Amino acid sequence: MILAGDIGGTRSRLAVFRPGDQRSLVERHLPSAEYDSLSELLADFRREIEADRQIEWQNIDAAAFGVAGPVAGRPGEEVARTTNLPWTVSAARVGELLADVPVRIVNDLVAVGLGAMASPVRRREALNPDATFDGGHVAVIAPGTGLGEAVFHHDGHRFLPMPSEGGHCDFAPNNAREDELLAFMRRRCGGHVSYERLLSGDGFSALYAFAREHQLGRAAPDADRRLSEAEDRNALVTRMAISGEDECAQIACRYFARILGAEAGNLALKTLPFGGVFIAGDIAGHVLPFLREETLAGFLDKGRFTTLLGRMPLWVVAAPDLGLVGARELAEQELNA
Structure with a gap:
């Protein structure tokens, strides 16, 4: 399974998908400003979904996050400093939380652009x-x-x-x-x-x-x-x-x-x-x-x-x-x- 996140200054959207499936298995919207870091937010997300017995965390095989802020670093080694939150987001740190699976961090507009290009013509x-x-x-x-x-x-x-x-x-x-x-x-x-x-x-x-x-x-x-x-x-x-x-x-x-x-x-x-x-x-x-x-x-x-x-x-x-x-x-x- 894959974990995807849209990390905004006010609200973050997190969802788990099966590869090739556009419908999420589970999705949560969490208030970003109430957390001190993305790691803390992800830990809360994990507790919620595991408490509901919806997803086994160890079954997540890759993750990617769009983050509102400038991103630097090579693919898989990115570090972002969020514009409207006092966070530093590290792909390596998130990867550790996910048992060393591949993790990408990109600017939120890059994520939006990828989403737009993937949109069907009818949308x-x-x-x-x-x-x-x-x-x-x-x-x-x-x-x-x-x-x-x-x-x-x-x-x-x-x-x-x-x-x-x-x-x-x-x-x-x-x-x-x-x-x-x-x-x-x-x-x-x-x-x-x-x-x-x-x-x-x-x-x-x-x-x-x-x-x-x-x-x-x-x-x-x-x-x-x-x-x-x-x-x-x-x-x-x-x-x-x-x-x-x-x-x-x-x-x-x-x-x-x-x-x-x-x-x-x-x-x-x-x-x-x-x-x-x-x-x-x-x-x-x-x-x-x-x-x-x-x-x-x-x-x-x-x-x-x-x-x-x-x-x-x-x-x-x-x-x-x-x-x-x-x-x-x-x-x-x-x-x-």
């Missing part, structure tokens, strides 16, 4: 109807708590992940209104404005505040009260946009969708992923109607290279479990290596 939303699939490299961009970007280089036989911190690159306006948005964000951020500032969960609140300050539309009559009481302001902005009750929320989501397309196009120009560009993650699903309307236009708005980008597939894969699926794929590769 993908194609945004570029004129694309021609030539195969080759793949690029992944995933708005979430931050903005993840990665490339998967195809060497003729397999995909080799190349993680990046491209989400922290400078935001570049494409029109006069976005010039105003950049100035607004510089004041809000106190200086440097990255794409992540706009293309992440918190980006919805920032874009909504911009639309309100510049009076680009009418806000819902009770918007201020609801926002002040909301547990998640960003989620409320997207809900008000989808329901059509708040014009500023709709404008915020349109900006989000178009700027996401523009940055996906930037990533595509830098890496030439004729195997396709994936927009991945749960947030994309929440604003999918706006992605259908705006994202391709942003993606193709590249002057002389519009025709080149017009050949590239642009997909949305909005499943919330992509990180876990990708970790499962990686663990299975280790098992079969």
